[in-house]
Amino acid sequence: MSSNPSSTDGLSPAVISAAAMHSAELLTLIDRLGRLSMANERMRAELAKELKMTLHELNALIYVEYERRITPKALAQKLSMSTGSVTALIDRLTESGLVLRSPHPRDRRSVLLSLTPQGDEVMTQIIDRYAATTLGALKDADPQRLLAASAFVDDLTNAMVASQDA
Secondary structure, eight states, X not given: OOSSOOTTTTOOHHHHHGGGTSOHHXXXXXXXXXXXXXXXXXXXXXHHHHTTSXXXXXXXXXXXXXXXXXXXXXXXXXXXXXXXXXXXXXXXHHHTTSEEEEEOSSOTTOEEEEEOHHHHHHHHHHHHHHHHHHHHHXXXXXXXXXXXXXXXXXXXXXXXXXXXXX
């Protein structure tokens, strides 16, 4: 018996059974990305609790920051929520002083959402937390490998977004 662990050690039976159709390395990568995604969700839930907001509110704040200016309809799509639910969520974020509604320059029926200075401060806290976690884990990583990993993650993200839009 080999003392070297298999590349599939620790994988779920469902992942292992799919190995007949895909390489073990690919399946291991998919498993690891899934674990990263779940860890990210737990971290966001923890951050939301610390910031005294719901996970949906935190995710909305992150999307508004990322997009800089976004319509409520586009935010609803990104959050996979109804426009009615997102309107209530935006009301709470506006009342908390985190998000600002501004008239849409090209559509009088719509508004654009953006962060207030207080919303920017909360986003700085969120980004600082992610930076501390990431930098701690990657402080000794080779910069070239990090750039390659970043490009790879971008490619995966773009593929996932494209498959959702199809």
